[in-house]
Amino acid sequence: MAAGLVVGDEAELELMIDETPREIELAPELKQAFKAEPELAKRFEGLSFSRRRELADPISAAKRSETRAARVEKALTRLRELG
Secondary structure (H helix, E strand, O other), X not given: OOOOOOOOOOOOOOOOOOOXXXXXXXXXXXXXXXXXXXXXXXXXXXXXXXXXXXHHHHHHHOOOHHHHHHHHHHHHHHHHHHO
């Protein structure tokens, strides 16, 4: 009832297409890894936006360089498994 409607009520909706490009800012470590393995970069770019975020965001969120390195390797392993 958040909108003041109950089951059976009619409502008007307006839908809009969001055409804003969906881009992800990659961590420098992941960019470097993709330079070393361009095939994995191609696989990464072929994934859906949500899947790319799933792989890239944990790397960017890590504070310690050791954690970032481990997460980069984990992401690369997952991309290799897609091949």
